[in-house]
Amino acid sequence: MFSISAGFIQAAVFAIGEEALHLPYWPSYLTALILSIVYNFTLNRRFTFKSTANIPIAMLKLGIYYAVFTPVSTWAGQELVSSGINDYVVLFGTMLTNLATEFLVSRFFIYRGQMDNRVR
Numbered sequence: 001m002f003s004i005s006a007g008f009i010q011a012a013v014f015a016i017g018e019e020a021l022h023l024p025y026w027p028s029y030l031t032a033l034i035l036s037i038v039y040n041f042t043l044n045r046r047f048t049f050k051s052t053a054n055i056p057i058a059m060l061k062l063g064i065y066y067a068v069f070t071p072v073s074t075w076a077g078q079e080l081v082s083s084g085i086n087d088y089v090v091l092f093g094t095m096l097t098n099l100a101t102e103f104l105v106s107r108f109f110i111y112r113g114q115m116d117n118r119v120r
Contacts, residue, residue, distance in 0.1 A: 003040060003044070003099050003102075003103070005039075005043075006036040006039050006040035006043075007036070007095050007099070009032075009035060009036050009039055010032040010033060010035070010036035010091075010095060011032070011091065011095070012032075013028075013031055013032035013035050013036075014028050014029060014031075014032040014091055016028075017029075017031055017032065018087060024078075025077060025078055025081040025087050025090070026074050026077065026078045028087075029073075029074060029077055029078075029091065029094070030070070030074055032091075033070065033073070033074075033098075037062075037066060040102070041058075041059070041062055044106060058110050058111070061105075061109055061110040062102075062105070062106070062110055065101075065102065065105045065109075069098065069101065069102075073094045073097070073098070076094075077090045077091070077094055080093075
């Protein structure tokens with residue numbers, strides 16, 4: 001559910017960039033992605049994975065994932081939009097890819113062995 005709410009934030013910020021500010025695809029996408037990452041990391045760590053993992057280390061691990069995902073998805077998205085595919089179709093596709101891959105990275109790399117250890 002938190003990832004879905006992050007998706008709404010990403011879509012809203014993207015729409016503002018594209019429709020209100022008339023920015024090209026890639027700056028709208030990049031701004032929206034960064035805001036959704038910060039929001040999603042904060043809520044997922046606390047509520048989804050219930051982890052007390054070292055925050056700077058968890059952020060570093062997530063940063064490694066996004067050091068690959070961000071440039072690839074930004075470049076690929078821009079290429080797809082330039083080839084005539086609708087901006088929002090491309091955004092939706094990258095959001096689905098991000099949802100699936102970030103969950104797997106979080107589950108098996110970032111919080112492996114450190115889930116559900118939060119004391120109430």
